[in-house]
Amino acid sequence: MEKRVTFKGWLLPLLLITPQVVVTAVFFFWPAGQAIYQSAFIPDPFGLKSQFVGWGNFQFIFTDPYYLASFKTTAIFSLSVTIVSMGVALWLALMADRIIKGAATYRTLLIWPYAVAPAIAGVLWLFMFNPRIGVVSWYLDKIGYDWNHVLNSNEAMLLVVLASAWSRISYNFLFFLAGLQSIPKSLVEAAAMDGAGFWYRFRTIVFPLLSPTTFFLLVVNIVYAFFETFGVIHTITAGGPQQATNIMVYKVYSDGFVGQDLGSSAAQSVVLLFVVGLLTILQFRYIEKKVHY
Amino acid sequence: MAGMVERNGAGTIISHVGLIFGIAIVCFPIYLAIVASTVEQKDIVSPPLPLLPGGHFIENYKKALLSGVNIPVWRMLVNSTIMAMGIAIGKIVISLLSAFAIVYFRFPLRTFFFWMIFLTLMLPVEVRIVPTFEVIANFGMLNSYTGLILPLIASATATFLFRQFFMTVPDEIAEAARVDGAKPMRFFFDILLPMSRTNIAALFVILFIYGWNQYLWPLLITTDPEMNTIVMGIKQMFPSGDDLADWPVIMATALLAMLPPVLVVVFMQNLFIKGLVDAEK
Amino acid sequence: MTTISLKDVKKSYGNLRVIHGVSVDIHDSEFIVVVGPSGCGKSTLLRMIAGLEDISEGEVCIDGKVVNHLEPMDRNIAMVFQNYALYPHMSVFDNIAYSLKIAKTSKAEIKQRVQETAELLQLGDYLDRKPRQLSGGQRQRVAMGRAIVRRPSVFLFDEPLSNLDAKLRVQMRLEIKRLQRQLGITSVFVTHDQVEAMTLGDKLMVLNDGRVEQFGTPVELYQKPRSIFVAQFIGSPSMNIVPVSEGHRLPNGAVVDHAVPKPQHTGELSLGIRPEHIDIEPASDVRFLIEMAEQLGANTLIHGVLEGSSAPLVVSLPGLHTLESLDASIGLRFQPENCHWFDTATGDRL
Numbered sequence: 001m002e003k004r005v006t007f008k009g010w011l012l013p014l015l016l017i018t019p020q021v022v023v024t025a026v027f028f029f030w031p032a033g034q035a036i037y038q039s040a041f042i043p044d045p046f047g048l049k050s051q052f053v054g055w056g057n058f059q060f061i062f063t064d065p066y067y068l069a070s071f072k073t074t075a076i077f078s079l080s081v082t083i084v085s086m087g088v089a090l091w092l093a094l095m096a097d098r099i100i101k102g103a104a105t106y107r108t109l110l111i112w113p114y115a116v117a118p119a120i121a122g123v124l125w126l127f128m129f130n131p132r133i134g135v136v137s138w139y140l141d142k143i144g145y146d147w148n149h150v151l152n153s154n155e156a157m158l159l160v161v162l163a164s165a166w167s168r169i170s171y172n173f174l175f176f177l178a179g180l181q182s183i184p185k186s187l188v189e190a191a192a193m194d195g196a197g198f199w200y201r202f203r204t205i206v207f208p209l210l211s212p213t214t215f216f217l218l219v220v221n222i223v224y225a226f227f228e229t230f231g232v233i234h235t236i237t238a239g240g241p242q243q244a245t246n247i248m249v250y251k252v253y254s255d256g257f258v259g260q261d262l263g264s265s266a267a268q269s270v271v272l273l274f275v276v277g278l279l280t281i282l283q284f285r286y287i288e289k290k291v292h293y
Numbered sequence: 294m295a296g297m298v299e300r301n302g303a304g305t306i307i308s309h310v311g312l313i314f315g316i317a318i319v320c321f322p323i324y325l326a327i328v329a330s331t332v333e334q335k336d337i338v339s340p341p342l343p344l345l346p347g348g349h350f351i352e353n354y355k356k357a358l359l360s361g362v363n364i365p366v367w368r369m370l371v372n373s374t375i376m377a378m379g380i381a382i383g384k385i386v387i388s389l390l391s392a393f394a395i396v397y398f399r400f401p402l403r404t405f406f407f408w409m410i411f412l413t414l415m416l417p418v419e420v421r422i423v424p425t426f427e428v429i430a431n432f433g434m435l436n437s438y439t440g441l442i443l444p445l446i447a448s449a450t451a452t453f454l455f456r457q458f459f460m461t462v463p464d465e466i467a468e469a470a471r472v473d474g475a476k477p478m479r480f481f482f483d484i485l486l487p488m489s490r491t492n493i494a495a496l497f498v499i500l501f502i503y504g505w506n507q508y509l510w511p512l513l514i515t516t517d518p519e520m521n522t523i524v525m526g527i528k529q530m531f532p533s534g535d536d537l538a539d540w541p542v543i544m545a546t547a548l549l550a551m552l553p554p555v556l557v558v559v560f561m562q563n564l565f566i567k568g569l570v571d572a573e574k
Numbered sequence: 575m576t577t578i579s580l581k582d583v584k585k586s587y588g589n590l591r592v593i594h595g596v597s598v599d600i601h602d603s604e605f606i607v608v609v610g611p612s613g614c615g616k617s618t619l620l621r622m623i624a625g626l627e628d629i630s631e632g633e634v635c636i637d638g639k640v641v642n643h644l645e646p647m648d649r650n651i652a653m654v655f656q657n658y659a660l661y662p663h664m665s666v667f668d669n670i671a672y673s674l675k676i677a678k679t680s681k682a683e684i685k686q687r688v689q690e691t692a693e694l695l696q697l698g699d700y701l702d703r704k705p706r707q708l709s710g711g712q713r714q715r716v717a718m719g720r721a722i723v724r725r726p727s728v729f730l731f732d733e734p735l736s737n738l739d740a741k742l743r744v745q746m747r748l749e750i751k752r753l754q755r756q757l758g759i760t761s762v763f764v765t766h767d768q769v770e771a772m773t774l775g776d777k778l779m780v781l782n783d784g785r786v787e788q789f790g791t792p793v794e795l796y797q798k799p800r801s802i803f804v805a806q807f808i809g810s811p812s813m814n815i816v817p818v819s820e821g822h823r824l825p826n827g828a829v830v831d832h833a834v835p836k837p838q839h840t841g842e843l844s845l846g847i848r849p850e851h852i853d854i855e856p857a858s859d860v861r862f863l864i865e866m867a868e869q870l871g872a873n874t875l876i877h878g879v880l881e882g883s884s885a886p887l888v889v890s891l892p893g894l895h896t897l898e899s900l901d902a903s904i905g906l907r908f909q910p911e912n913c914h915w916f917d918t919a920t921g922d923r924l
């Protein structure tokens with residue numbers, strides 16, 4: 001769709017769009033280009049010269065067991081975060097949708113965690129599960145479970161999943177609730193009058209009608225788990241123990257900044273670019289609307 | 294009317310119980326943080342933590358705000374505020390301008406620029422960490438507000454949002470303004486901007502939270518504690534070795550860090566929800 | 575003193591030509607109505623005069639000066655839009671005052687002129703309201719006020735009444751006419767409603783598919799339509815067009831009354847006759863089979879066919895009639911002086 005009315009002239013619009021274009025070019029395209037360029041070189045340890053290695057860095061990372069493990073870690077982490085967070089949110093939204101009185105209060109009480117930064121969420125959960133002083137770990141100890149995510153890989157993964165999922169519940173809740181409220185109630189009522197039970201109605205009417213929302217949230221949550229959970233990982237586990245929670249984004253950071261392995265980090269960035277591209281194609285159903293309106 | 298179904302049945306009661314239970318779980322971490330921020334270190338190091346707040350509220354918060362661990366928290370709050378406002382306002386301003394250009398003008402390279410902005414949807418800062426850092430370092434923008442803000446203000450989302458809104462403004466409004474003698478920028482400021490104010494406000498809420506909660510970027514480019522933002526500064530408050538962290542102060546800081554965005558969400562709930570939905574549409 | 579003249583004005587969108595060369599001279603203080611079916615190019619033509627649309631070919635002159643490349647503002651025109659296009663966030667006062675503010679008129683003068691305009695349009699009590707707090711008719715007045723306050727030399731109206739309900743439409747129609755007379759401003763008014771066109775215009779331009787079918791006074795258009803299109807478009811109910819074959823026979827074989835003047839023309843002919851120009855003539859061999867009667871009050875519309883054929887015909891009879899009060903079949907007489915002849919193939923008047 002295009003506007004019929006347009007103002008004349010080309011200098012003014014070019015000036016208007018310049019800030020956006022300059023920022024985009026300098027901070028998006030130039031660095032992305034650099035990442036691609038650097039992925040073909042290995043800098044010497046002093047950073048003075050680089051040696052061209054072509055696909056070398058990619059060959060290296062794709063044969064590096066740590067990197068391959070990081071792929072798997074990322075997949076497990078993202079799926080778990082998505083499923084836990086969406087599951088809990090859907091459950092809460094289904095109940096909130098059934099309530100008339102006080103629904104607004106419940107909503108208010110459920111949406112504010114959205115405002116809590118993932119890094120802060122990490123600190124809160126770290127505090128609860130701190131092996132030495134955490135409240136939850138203390139009670140777990142009382143019932144005979146020795147919690148120590150600093151040493152135990154599975155517990156570390158569980159903790160970062162819980163913290164990441166927690167900070168995403170509000171978002172999913174809001175969209176599920178909106179999705180549920182847009183389902184014509186007459187449909188559900190008609191089924192109820194026919195004697196269909198809650199689960200039957202959910203499976204046959206509510207869930208199918210909710211599927212666009214579900215699909216949308218699925219993609220958005222996976223993107224979230226991929227990129228925005230950096231703060232959670234960094235505050236709780238820093239990728240440990242033994243790389244058990246070293247998701248791809250975190251690894252780009254730790255190899256590039258902590259390990260100073262720029263060639264490998266750049267190659268990993270390029271891989272991530274592809275991943276983002278794939279996710280974007282998945283998301284295209286929604287983005288398409290943005291473009292064509 | 295969901296209630297029509299099984300209104301008087303057990304369903305509603307179960308829903309209330311379930312919701313209260315869910316809220317309790319969701320709120321529990323925060324409640325613990327509140328408790329921890331009002332007790333003394335010795336209450337924390339000898340678990341379990343008391344389940345009711347203690348009497349050291351003022352003391353802990355005063356310590357956090359005025360001295361902190363590396364740097365007083367008030368300083369980090371100031372930094373966070375500047376960054377969050379800078380990002381939100383910056384994104385809104387450049388997006389408004391570029392959306393205005395794209396919708397209301399025909400100019401060379403228009404389509405090219407449009408797709409260029411569109412592509413940034415696919416380039417989150419996390420995938421280009423090292424090179425972006427290098428660009429900022431080359432510009433000498435490490436440890437500066439400019440360095441904190443500038444790389445984050447290009448936003449395809451905001452541009453698309455405004456573009457979409459401008460498209461819904463009837464053509465005749467712009468024509469009437471032209472007939473009334475308004476030049477493009479006059480039309481922009483007198484008519485388009487006031488008409489977009491709800492959208493701007495909603496977007497501002499979302500972007501403020503987005504900016505406030507930035508973590509990775511400030512972590513990379515602020516090596517000077519004076520420039521730390523509160524969200525990333527918390528991590529710096531943990532001692533590096535085996536020393537015991539000063540939990541009451543850290544928890545007080547965590548609560549201070551979440552307070553501004555939480556207040557924004559709670560008190561501007563409708564704008565917040567509109568912003569969230571608009572941004573994803 | 576303002577005249578407008580269009581010289582062979584054309585408009586194309588890409589390869590699609592929507593205005594095929596329109597030429598017309600509009601005199602000072604004249605009220606011109608452009609009328610035609612939806613999509614025929616009326617708005618496009620008006621917007622080219624306004625300066626909102628580029629002119630592909632030809633010239634638009636205002637007061638003898640070519641204005642093709644002038645901004646709307648510099649043409650000193652004012653325009654009223656179909657959807658009013660009021661600025662939703664501004665009060666009525668600010669809506670009306672906006673053009674004056676842009677022209678850097680002094681505060682005092684703005685106030686005075688807005689007040690005057692508001693008086694003229696009975697908007698005095700609503701100056702502080704926002705457009706959404708007004709009724710359709712009031713919004714329409716604000717749109718008018720916005721046009722009037724600038725004292726333009728030309729008014730342009732693009733279907734300004736079509737969003738109003740029927741009663742208000744009639745009322746506003748009169749008001750627009752009155753204001754235009756009072757202010758004496760040259761006006762071009764676009765509408766698809768021929769009743770509106772007939773009642774408002776000093777002259778009418780009938781537009782069809784981007785071409786001018788006829789330009790003239792309402793009476794000229796009614797009495798001497800230049801084509802079948804104009805004949806059927808102007809006047810309500812619409813003119814009957816009856817095909818006439820060799821020997822001036824109607825479709826049912828009856829020969830048209832000898833008194834009706836017949837043109838010398840080879841080829842297919844059509845006879846045009848308005849429903850109000852047909853009388854009952856029991857002895858006539860033009861027989862009419864009645865199917866339906868519509869009582870309009872002062873007159874009755876009788877729908878039916880020419881007996882022995884399927885050619886439809888509408889007859890308007892003064893007074894009230896019902897199907898029962900009339901015979902099923904009646905004889906008709908076409909008033910000879912009101913018969914129109916057209917070439918069926920080209921649609922042109924003969």
Ligand SMILES: Nc1ncnc2c1ncn2[C@@H]1O[C@H](COP(=O)(O)OP(=O)(O)O)[C@@H](O)[C@H]1O
Pocket residue numbers: 004587590592610611612613614615616617618619
């Ligand atoms: N921007 C445009 N691009 C292409 N075709 C257009 C455009 N604007 C109008 N048209 C076409 O021009 C013709 C005349 O339109 P318009 O002047 O709006 O008709 P009217 O006002 O008589 O209903 C229509 O067929 C319409 O589809």
Ligand SMILES: [Mg+2]
Pocket residue numbers: 616617618733
């Ligand atoms: Mg039109």
